[in-house]
Amino acid sequence: MPLIHLTNARVIDPASGRDAVGDLFIRDGVFIARPSANELAAAISFNAAGLVAAPGLIDVHVHFREPGQTHKETIESGSRAAAAGGFTSVVCMPNTAPVADSAGTIQLIKDSAARSAAVHVYPTGCITVGMKGQALAPIGSLKRAGVIAITDDGDCVQSNELMRRACEYAKMFDLPLMDHCQDHSMTVGAVMNEGAMSVKLGLKGWPNAAEDLIVARNCILSEYTGAHIHMQHVSSRNSVEVLRRAKSRGVRVTAEACPHHLALTDDALATYDTHFKMNPPLRTEEDRIALIAGLRDGTIDILATDHAPHTPDEKDREFDLAPNGILGLETALAVTLDILVRQNGFSLATLVDLWTRKPAQLLKLPAGTLAEGAPADLVLFDPEAEWTYDASAGFSKSRNSPWSGQKLRGRVRHTYVSGRLVFADGSFSQA
Amino acid sequence: MSWNRRHLITLEELSLAELEQIHNVAAAFKKVLGRSVKKIPALRGKTIVNLFLEPSTRTRMAFDMAAKRLSADVISFDAASSSTTKGETLRDTAENIAALGADMIVIRHNCAGSPLYLSRILNIPVINAGDGSHEHPTQGLLDTFTMKERLGSLRGRRVVILGDILFSRVARSNIHALVKFGADVTLCGPSTLVPESLRSLGVNVSHDLRSALADAEVVMLLRIQHERQTASMFPSLGEYTSMFGLNRTRAGWLHPNAIIMHPGPINRGVEIDSDLADGDRSVILDQVTNGIAVRMACLYLCAGGRPESVTPAN
Numbered sequence: 001m002p003l004i005h006l007t008n009a010r011v012i013d014p015a016s017g018r019d020a021v022g023d024l025f026i027r028d029g030v031f032i033a034r035p036s037a038n039e040l041a042a043a044i045s046f047n048a049a050g051l052v053a054a055p056g057l058i059d060v061h062v063h064f065r066e067p068g069q070t071h072k073e074t075i076e077s078g079s080r081a082a083a084a085g086g087f088t089s090v091v092c093m094p095n096t097a098p099v100a101d102s103a104g105t106i107q108l109i110k111d112s113a114a115r116s117a118a119v120h121v122y123p124t125g126c127i128t129v130g131m132k133g134q135a136l137a138p139i140g141s142l143k144r145a146g147v148i149a150i151t152d153d154g155d156c157v158q159s160n161e162l163m164r165r166a167c168e169y170a171k172m173f174d175l176p177l178m179d180h181c182q183d184h185s186m187t188v189g190a191v192m193n194e195g196a197m198s199v200k201l202g203l204k205g206w207p208n209a210a211e212d213l214i215v216a217r218n219c220i221l222s223e224y225t226g227a228h229i230h231m232q233h234v235s236s237r238n239s240v241e242v243l244r245r246a247k248s249r250g251v252r253v254t255a256e257a258c259p260h261h262l263a264l265t266d267d268a269l270a271t272y273d274t275h276f277k278m279n280p281p282l283r284t285e286e287d288r289i290a291l292i293a294g295l296r297d298g299t300i301d302i303l304a305t306d307h308a309p310h311t312p313d314e315k316d317r318e319f320d321l322a323p324n325g326i327l328g329l330e331t332a333l334a335v336t337l338d339i340l341v342r343q344n345g346f347s348l349a350t351l352v353d354l355w356t357r358k359p360a361q362l363l364k365l366p367a368g369t370l371a372e373g374a375p376a377d378l379v380l381f382d383p384e385a386e387w388t389y390d391a392s393a394g395f396s397k398s399r400n401s402p403w404s405g406q407k408l409r410g411r412v413r414h415t416y417v418s419g420r421l422v423f424a425d426g427s428f429s430q431a
Numbered sequence: 432m433s434w435n436r437r438h439l440i441t442l443e444e445l446s447l448a449e450l451e452q453i454h455n456v457a458a459a460f461k462k463v464l465g466r467s468v469k470k471i472p473a474l475r476g477k478t479i480v481n482l483f484l485e486p487s488t489r490t491r492m493a494f495d496m497a498a499k500r501l502s503a504d505v506i507s508f509d510a511a512s513s514s515t516t517k518g519e520t521l522r523d524t525a526e527n528i529a530a531l532g533a534d535m536i537v538i539r540h541n542c543a544g545s546p547l548y549l550s551r552i553l554n555i556p557v558i559n560a561g562d563g564s565h566e567h568p569t570q571g572l573l574d575t576f577t578m579k580e581r582l583g584s585l586r587g588r589r590v591v592i593l594g595d596i597l598f599s600r601v602a603r604s605n606i607h608a609l610v611k612f613g614a615d616v617t618l619c620g621p622s623t624l625v626p627e628s629l630r631s632l633g634v635n636v637s638h639d640l641r642s643a644l645a646d647a648e649v650v651m652l653l654r655i656q657h658e659r660q661t662a663s664m665f666p667s668l669g670e671y672t673s674m675f676g677l678n679r680t681r682a683g684w685l686h687p688n689a690i691i692m693h694p695g696p697i698n699r700g701v702e703i704d705s706d707l708a709d710g711d712r713s714v715i716l717d718q719v720t721n722g723i724a725v726r727m728a729c730l731y732l733c734a735g736g737r738p739e740s741v742t743p744a745n
Binding site: 194195196199200201202203204271272313316317318319320321 | 443520521522540541542543544545547548562563564565566597600603626628629631632
């Protein structure tokens with residue numbers, strides 16, 4: 001393969017501390033530092049002036065619905081949405097049909113990914129059999145089959161005893177537990193944040209206390225067992241505070257925040273639009289501000305989308321009956337550029353760090369850097385380009401995005417996966 | 432001013448002038464209901480479909496009656512007989528009704544926001560006959576109509592709504608109307624059913640029955656909705672009654688001319704004692720009667736009827 005030579009990009013690689021206009025070289029799927037003169041002469045070069053070159057983004061929280069719900073998304077369609085959004089590595093949640101609680105299902109996911117995925121796809125396995133919260137899943141077999149974490153995402157393990165044992169057991173395999181923090185007894189029938197808006201709209205409220213309790217429980221169990229527990233899609237101010245205190249004592253907990261929780265509040269629900277319905281729900285302005293503060297001081301470690309496709313028919317329902325979840329992959333970069341960089345003064349390098357080096361480090365993925373010898377996963381984006389996002393013209397099989405039809409700023413131009421240009425200026429290469 | 436809404440979805444979105452306009456038209460229709468021939472031809476040739484996807488007796492009968500008094504053809508169906516039990520979506524059900532040539536849909540649904548959703552899909556007027564715990568606009572209109580009939584202007588009047596506010600669409604619609612009419616509204620009941628966040632609607636919240644009822648001119652009782660409640664909201668009906676039930680002693684704390692209201696159905700001996708429900712100060716059956724005139728006004732206006740054709744010019 002000839003050398004690929006990118007010139008004049010603003011190269012941002014938090015892992016190596018690099019943030020300067022310069023060149024990047026890719027050969028045989030990895031970054032190299034100094035090509036020979038002969039190679040350079042034969043290189044395919046691309047002038048990336050005005051663009052940012054960053055490690056391919058990493059999303060540790062996506063739902064690709066395969067196996068079993070492929071009318072919503074497949075590994076192929078979801079991974080294309082990922083590449084179009086600048087993501088080169090994604091971590092799939094196990095709430096498929098059947099749920100990913102056996103080595104066979106993990107193998108099926110890996111086989112499908114090998115055949116059809118546009119980006120690196122990492123599976124997770126369930127914590128409990130059937131994701132029912134009653135008995136431990138075969139965590140060792142899951143690890144051997146290739147999962148990088150275990151989670152009952154969407155169905156938080158309610159039993160403290162079972163969660164404690166899952167922590168102890170998973171620690172033996174050095175597997176992180178990712179938890180969707182929700183006390184079920186406090187959220188029966190709940191469809192939105194509990195507060196002034198839920199009272200006005202007459203919708204059943206999901207109190208932030210139901211999240212805070214489980215975040216606190218997980219901090220306590222992590223400290224007690226020494227296991228790494230990662231809090232998924234933290235949405236509440238108090239949860240951030242609980243995490244801050246635990247981390248200050250050195251407890252092995254981490255957390256992610258989603259673009260929608262940083263950008264939107266429950267005020268958006270005034271018209272019962274199901275494109276704003278997700279779990280955990282959009283909360284208040286104070287919560288939103290606290291999440292941003294948590295990202296700023298490192299209490300929240302990373303960003304993740306919780307990309308959750310549902311078909312138009314499924315979302316076109318009474319609010320109470322519509323499924324939770326929205327798309328995220330194709331809008332995440334633009335939305336976080338807007339909220340974190342332009343509105344809240346985060347540096348571009350910090351944003352890139354939250355999407356690349358930090359998630360790679362958190363899950364020990366071979367990704368998240370442009371350093372010599374690293375897999376050449378790369379995104380080239382124009383941070384200023386304005387475009388109108390049309391979910392029906394996107395690469396996901398579904399269209400359930402609250403940003404559809406809206407003007408966004410910051411657009412992905414090229415995405416390289418293992419040195420191969422998979423996505424360029426709106427379309428996929430034929431390779 | 433003229434009426435220019437096609438749908439009646441919430442009282443939250445109506446202006447004071449719109450609320451008054453509905454009341455004026457309702458007052459004119461109420462006179463019609465007192466005549467020996469109780470029917471006018473205002474909606475002759477129109478078909479109104481009552482789509483009741485949650486059980487209802489009073490509201491559905493009142494809408495039926497109101498439509499018939501206006502000479503409309505009425506078709507009513509309920510959840511048990513509808514295709515929704517076969518898995519048909521609300522959109523499909525509603526689009527079929529519209530395709531059959533209905534001129535208006537009155538919808539009762541246990542999911543908040545469903546009438547708004549329908550109004551955005553259909554080209555025919557949609558009237559909300561109660562959506563989950565959200566709003567019940569015609570109930571709020573008939574309740575405030577009844578209050579004004581007895582008390583005149585509601586400005587500065589002390590109105591207490593007592594009971595299960597959290598799950599009550601009746602309370603929400605009344606609150607939005609009463610606040611616009613300038614009433615001084617206090618919500619009272621156990622703290623689990625009357626959360627502090629209700630203050631954001633512009634009302635007082637109290638858990639002390641005695642101070643809440645003191646000198647109130649209206650007390651509106653709400654049914655304790657066992658079917659919507661989990662066991663944790665209050666200990667027992669007996670304890671509810673002992674703490675918040677309206678009895679003769681407690682009614683003595685009210686303003687001497689106070690009226691007692693209840694949207695029904697009543698749990699006698701739970702939220703109100705029978706002798707009060709049936710007593711002189713009770714306007715519970717006036718509420719039901721007024722419900723016909725108020726719903727006639729809503730159907731008439733949303734069907735495009737001109738208010739000046741039925742009310743005296745001023």
